[in-house]
Every structure is written in structure tokens, then in C-alpha cells.
């Protein structure tokens with residue numbers, strides 16, 4: 001399996017301007033190629049192939065207007081063309097329904113929140129004996145190695161984020177590390193008052209440091225909205241918002257890592273709600289930051305499951321998990337959000353709204369045959385790892401293997 005490892009890097013002022021030049025050149029190459037593809041499209045011509053675009057790039061470098069492109073590593077420019085290819089492939093796959101729909105590739109701007117360039121093996125980048133990152137035409141950049149790389153990476157992406165921080169992002173091959181099998185299974189519900197509710201009744205909130213950081217971010221954003229456009233104060237506020245934003249994202253990621261590792265260690269199979277089911281009516285809540293956080297968390301669960309021999313099952317959102325009694329299966333109709341506890345009219349069970357939903361998620365995934373209140377009994381016959389969660393009558397239920405690279 002391939003995973004991404006990110007490390008903070010600290011380029012000197014000189015190296016920063018070399019990197020800025022490389023970001024700029026990659027952007028120009030990307031935008032030129034995008035313009036060429038758009039022109040071909042509006043003239044009803046076939047798209048120029050990557051080979052043609054690459055040949056054009058070599059020619060254009062010889063012209064005086066674009067001669068400065070030769071001042072950065074040519075690999076970086078070739079990779080910018082690859083990025084455009086990928087962006088188009090994702091766009092078309094979205095149209096074909098192979099993945100969530102996304103917009104057509106757009107022009108990159110100097111003002112984008114995130115700038116990046118990629119060096120592949122043939123760029124001859126390296127990690128020096130002294131632990132620095134040697135980049136062609138940039139130099140040896142200081143790296144803060146927060147953990148060890150499990151294997152030699154072949155490519156490195158250098159990223160500048162909105163908060164002005166630089167990162168080196170490596171793609172590395174990691175070995176599978178199966179954990180000893182266990183009988184425990186769990187269903188997770190994305191909570192309203194809590195981050196997640198487990199089908200065993202545990203409610204998990206975001207840690208206080210994250211909530212505090214989120215509050216600070218809201219304050220900074222309010223502050224920014226009051227500043228006049230184009231003023232120096234607004235620029236200062238914008239940077240502050242970006243920094244606070246980065247801190248919140250880091251804190252959230254740390255929390256997600258901790259929780260996902262724990263759940264994977266403790267359970268053989270985990271059922272989660274899939275919020276990305278296409279064409280599903282989505283509530284305002286589901287569109288919130290909460291939602292974005294949830295998909296990051298589910299991604300972590302999935303790649304950790306694949307690596308450690310566990311199963312993650314996604315349940316379609318259409319399952320009325322909050323309406324059905326998890327004890328007798330009778331559908332009690334929709335319940336307004338303020339109803340936190342209800343009694344089943346058919347069997348008399350008293351349910352906590354969130355826990356009932358988490359139990360239903362576990363049941364829908366085929367992880368538990370029956371459940372009573374907050375108590376989920378493990379199935380008497382534990383499903384084989386490969387079979388868990390695959391029910392012929394539930395088309396939306398699928399075990400998803402980790403494809404390619406999951407962002408860490």
C-alpha cells in the first residue's frame with residue numbers, strides 16, 4: 001500500500017525565491033496546456049495528447065518569451081502537465097459516475113491557497129547524509145523529520161500552504177501489518193452533539209483543544225469580515241485566519257488519527273454512514289465542516305483497515321437509521337431533530353436517538369443480527385473477514401479497498 005508522509009521544511013529566503021520561481025513556472029505550463037485543451041475543445045478538435053503537449057513545452061522553452069522556463073527543473077514542468085491530465089481524468093470520471101462529480105479543471109493562480117510542485121525520481125532529488133532535502137535548482141532544504149520514513153520514497157511534492165508553511169510530502173510503500181483477529185464489531189453514527197456515536201453507546205466529542213481552536217478561528221474570521229477590502233489590515237487579518245485555519249486542520253487531523261487507530265485496533269469490522277451517496281438529499285448539517293471532517297476520518301479508517309486486516313463497511317444514507325427501532329425493526333416515522341429520546345410504539349424499547357442510529361448502521365452492514373437498546377451483541381457466527389458486510393440485498397453496501405494513495 002502507498003501512503004503519504006508529510007514533513008515541515010524550512011527553506012532559506014534564497015531557497016524560497018527559487019521555489020516561488022518553480023511554483024510560477026509549473027503554473028504557467030499548467031495554464032498554457034489548459035488553454036490549449038480548451039481551444040481544441042471549442043474548435044471541435046481532438047485534445048492534444050500528453051506527448052504533444054510535452055513536445056510543445058520543449059519547443060516553447062526555446063522561444064525568448066518563455067526561455068525562463070529553463071531556469072527550473074524540467075521534471076517539475078512535466079509533472080505540471082501530468083497534473084492537468086489527472087485533473088481532466090477525474091473530471092471525466094465524475095461525469096461518468098465513477099467518482100463524485102467535480103468541476104472542470106480551472107486556471108491556476110498566483111493567489112491560490114496552495115502552491116505545489118512535484119519531483120520524481122528522474123529529477124535526481126535526494127535526502128542528504130545530513131538529513132536535508134536536496135532539490136534540483138533549489139538546494140539543500142532543512143527538514144523537520146517528525147517520524148521515520150518506512151521505505152525510500154520515489155517522489156516528493158513540495159507544498160506551500162495558505163499559512164505560508166512549506167511541506168515535503170513523500171509517497172512511500174508501506175507493508176501490511178495484520179492485527180490479531182477479534183470478534184468485536186461496531187457501528188458509527190455521525191452525531192449532532194458529538195463527533196461520533198458508537199453502537200455500544202459510547203459518545204465521543206471532539207477534544208477541547210480542537211473546540212477551542214475552532215472558536216478562535218470563528219473569531220478571526222469575524223474580524224476579517226469587518227476589514228475593508230484591499231487594506232493592509234485586511235491582509236494581516238487574512239494571514240491570521242489562514243494560520244488559525246491551519247492549526248484547526250492539524251488539530252482535527254490529529255484527533256482523527258488517534259480515534260481511527262483506536263477503533264481499528266479494537267474492532268474487526270466497522271460500519272459507517274456514507275455521506276457521499278450520489279443523488280441523496282443532503283441536509284444543511286451534512287454540508288457543514290462536520291461533513292468534510294467525517295470523510296477525512298472515514299478515509300483514515302479505510303486505509304488503516306486495509307493495512308491491518310480489518311473491514312470498513314459503508315452504509316448508504318437512505319437507510320432510515322434514526323427512524324427504525326433497533327430492537328424490533330419497526331419504522332416509527334421521522335423524528336424532529338430535537339427529539340433526543342423516544343419510545344418504540346411497537347415493542348416499548350426506549351432509545352437514545354444517536355445510539356439507536358449507530359446500532360442500526362451496524363445492523364444494516366450485516367455486522368449484527370439483532371440488537372437490543374444500546375447493547376449490540378456480536379453475531380453468534382462471526383462472518384469471515386472477506387464476507388463481512390456483503391449482503392446480497394443491500395446494493396449500497398460495499399467494502400471499499402484503498403485505492404492508490406490515501407492522504408495522511
Ligand SMILES: [Zn+2]
Pocket residue numbers: 325326327328329330344345346347348349
Ligand atoms: Zn421496537
